[in-house]
Amino acid sequence: MQTTQKRQEAETWAQALLDQMTIEEKAGQLAAFFPNGNKRLGIPHMQHGECLHGMVADRATSFPQALALGCMWDPELVEEVASIVAKEARALGVHHCFAPMLGVVRDPRWGRIQEAYGEDTYLVTRTGVAFCKGLQGMGEERLNRDHIIATLKHLVADGEPEAGLNGAAMELSERKLREIHLPPFEACIKEAQAASIMPAHHALNGIPCHANSHLIEDICRQEFGFEGMIVSDNGDIRKLYTTMKVCSSLEESAKLAMDAGVDTELAWLIPWNENRIYGPALIQAVKDGLVSMEQLDTAVRRVLLFKYEMDLLHDPCAKPEQESLEACYQNVEGDAHVSLAGKTVYYGTKRDDVEEVLQNPQHDAIALKAAQKAIVLLKNQNALLPLNVSALQTIAVLGPNSDRVLLGNYATAKPRHYVSVLEGIRRYVGRSVQVLTSQGCDPDTYLAVDIPEAVACARKADVAILVVGGNEITCMENQDVDDLNLKGDQQQLIEAVYETGTPVVMVLLDGRPSSIEWADQHIPAILEGFYLGQECGTALANVLFGEYNPGGKLSVTVPRNVGQIPCYYNKLIPGRAPDYYQSPVKPLYPFGYGLSYTRFSIHDLRVVSCDPTVEEDVQLAVEITNIGARAGEEVVQLYVRDEISSLVRPEKELKGFRRVFLEAGETRTLSFTLKNRDLAFWMDGRWVVEPGEFTVTAGNSSADEQARCTFAVRG
Known part of the structure; x- marks a missing residue:
């Protein structure tokens, strides 16, 4: 946190520079x-980059990947991950x-x-705050x-685009914006x-987010x-x-963005001197009086203040070595570059201790x-998992994702190492x-030529590990879909391997x-990983063979x-009982769902504080016991319902969670605090907590209620 003295020093430094800078030099910042x-002025360079999950x-x-980080339900570990990302950056x-990406x-x-943490505002908020702090x-x-x-x-509400299409226009009520999308x-x-x-x-509601001063200036600022920068x-x-x-x-584009409060421009596929708006267009807009x-000085000052706060004046990686605008296409020593549009773009200078880090x-x-x-x-019929290595002679590791590098959007193309599922299993079982x-088969084509080979392998094996899912072609930015089925001939592969009679464990990446839905009805054991990063195969092998007891929970609902x-x-609670013709309304797997190799009992949920008012916090406590035979982790989830409200509200809303490790037979007491805002809803332009009765349930998913209590809030 900056001291008042340092802030004053920064302001003085920034103003002295602004007094000397030309319009062109200001735009260059x-x-x-x-x-x-x-x-010329000794202003350090600030290098930008991508670090969604590394x-x-x-x-x-x-x-x-972020969606998988959301499945951890562990903000403390998320913060630790982000701190490592920052140190390497x-x-x-x-x-x-x-x-972080805060889309709900x-x-x-x-x-x-895949870039988001989940479907729930509270989960996204707690995970996002942790990543930001890290x-x-x-x-x-x-x-x-x-x-x-x-x-x-992205500010704001890009997580539910119309028809699932990236960048689709959104129409949202102020209430939904406030309750769902703005809290993170x-x-x-x-x-x-x-x-x-x-x-x-x-x-958003007809106004481009990059020209929306209500969002940027009125709400955020x-x-x-x-007090920070807005980057396009x-x-x-x-x-x-x-x-x-x-x-x-x-x-006029420059004017609209400047009027809205957008300080800096990201335009990395547009050459510097070819239609970069905060270049020639902004300069001309200032000269013409549009801006x-x-x-202009306000935007530049914000950039300069952060350069000062980060002490880039003394950062060897921020020396202003590049004089001309065309220097962005020149190489610098080392390999810390990215190639964009066929040109090598300056990507900062590495620190001397980079290898050590x-x-x-x-x-x-x-x-x-x-x-x-x-x-x-997701499923473990008849306790097929964990697998007993000593009881196995042959394992078949099958599927299009069994031996692929799968990191997801915004990941390094060259990780230091990557362990595939096949490699992880081979390492674990040895000889x-x-x-x-x-x-x-392939995950993105309809070439099923290898299915007979996979079937032959399954027939020879004691168990088949079938690794299916998608890749960077089937799911990525600007790669949306109109169905959620596994792509290519993966369904045919799953059914063919199942028909062999060999026990099957399906892994989704x-x-x-x-x-x-077919797999859920037929395959005895199913694991969901989304994208697990460089240690994918090692982590999955540890889970498959019982070295690690899984405790992740879905951060999104899985539809049928x-x-x-x-x-x-x-x-929101519907006006009539929902029903589909010849199809269940309930999803395949609910939000917050996830099994373990042990069992837990969540009980004795109670209000600790008494007689709360609309201005006071509510203190709760709940017991959790590991009633299984082995140690493991459970995520205790608290959901709240306002029993009577002036506006229709959801059946339940997540307002607390805790991931906890327990030995077999161990019991722990967990404490939770419900803040005033956790009970509030948006009405008539403000947050409102109405007096009345609230119900709290505790369980291991949004569909599980193992304990409940009620309390009344006074006016």
Whole structure:
């Protein structure tokens, strides 16, 4: 946290520079992913990067994708993951990254669902705050040499796009915006002091998010107290004119964005001198009087203040070596570059200790810990899992994802290492068990030529591990779908392997939940991993063979088919009992669901505080006991319902959770606090807590109620 003295020093430094800068030099400070240092004035460079679940750079640690991180239900571990990401980023010469993604995702057809933490506002909020704190640091560690600027994205409500299409226009009520989509941003601003926000691609209620001063200035800055920078998404300022047609020139695009409060521009596929809006267009807009010098100075000042706060003046990775605009296409020593549009773009200068940082074995250990915690056991009929290695002679490891590198969107192309499922199983069983393997089919084509080979392997094996799902082709940014079935001939492969009679364990690795109703009815054991990062195979092998007891919980609902969309758990109470013709209404797997190799009892939920008022917190306690035969982890989930309300509210809403480890037979007491805001809803332009009765339930998923209690709130 900056002291008052340091803030004053920064303001003085920034103003002195502004007094000397030309319009062109000021515009040069507003570039993301391009050189923004100034050699003449000694202004350091601030390098931007992507770090959604690991730094996008060669040999950086690759952690589980965001959707999988959400399945951990473990904010403390998320913060630890993010702190490692930040440390590696700084060593690689990066100061400002575009994460976390705070979309509350309500449509699995959307290709970017994998980048989000889940469908529930509370889960996304707690996970997002943890990631933001880890990236930036808190207190005296904030934005020091081991931390970076976080970017909250995308403002706002990109998680339920119309028809599941990326960038689709959204029409949302103020109530839904406030209750569902804005709370993660508010919490990250107030609790983690987030330093940057990125608007979304789409138009919200007819106004492009990059031209929405109500969102940026009125809500984020004035209401939430945001003091950081607003950075555009890639090329979206330009699209105000070229795509959305809300203005008639590039100069007017610059004006709209500046008026809305967008400080810097990300335009990494647009060459610096070819239609970068915060380049020639902004300069011309200032000269023509469309944008005032005061507006330009405000944006530049925000950038300069963060350069000062991060002490980039003394950062060897931020020296303003690049003088000309064309220098962004020049190589610098080392391999810390990215190739964009066929050109090598300046990507910062690595720190001297970069190898020591990247090769830290603790980073790999945390990546493995996160991968194991993210795995969700969906089905385990007759306790097929864990597998007993000593009872096996032959294992068949089959499927299109059994031996592939699967990291997900915004991941390094060259991780330091990657363990596939096949490799992880081979390492675990060693020479004691024969491992047969066949891909069977592709995940994205209809070439089933290897299915007979996979069937032959399954027939020879004691158990078949069938690894299916998707990849970067079937699920990614701008790769949305109109069904949720497994792609290619994977369903045919699953049925063929099942027909052999060999016990089958199905492992799902994908960027989105898939409709697997047939598999749920026939396959005895199913694991969901989404994308587990570099330690994927090791983590799954540890779970398959009982080295690690799975405890992950779904961060999204898994629908039976695409017709159930939207199928998030906390819809408003309907006016009539829902019903589909010849099809269940309930999803295949509910939000928060996940099994274990042991069993737990959640009981004795009670109110500790008494006679609360609408202004007071409510203190709760609950008991959890491991009633199984082995140690394990459970996620105790608290859901709240307002029994009588002036507006229709959801049947239940997640308002607390705790992941806890217990030995066999152990009992623990967990404490929870329900804050005033946890009981509130948005009505008439403000948050309201109405006096009356509230019900709290505790269980291990949104569909599980093992304990309940009620309390009354007085006015």
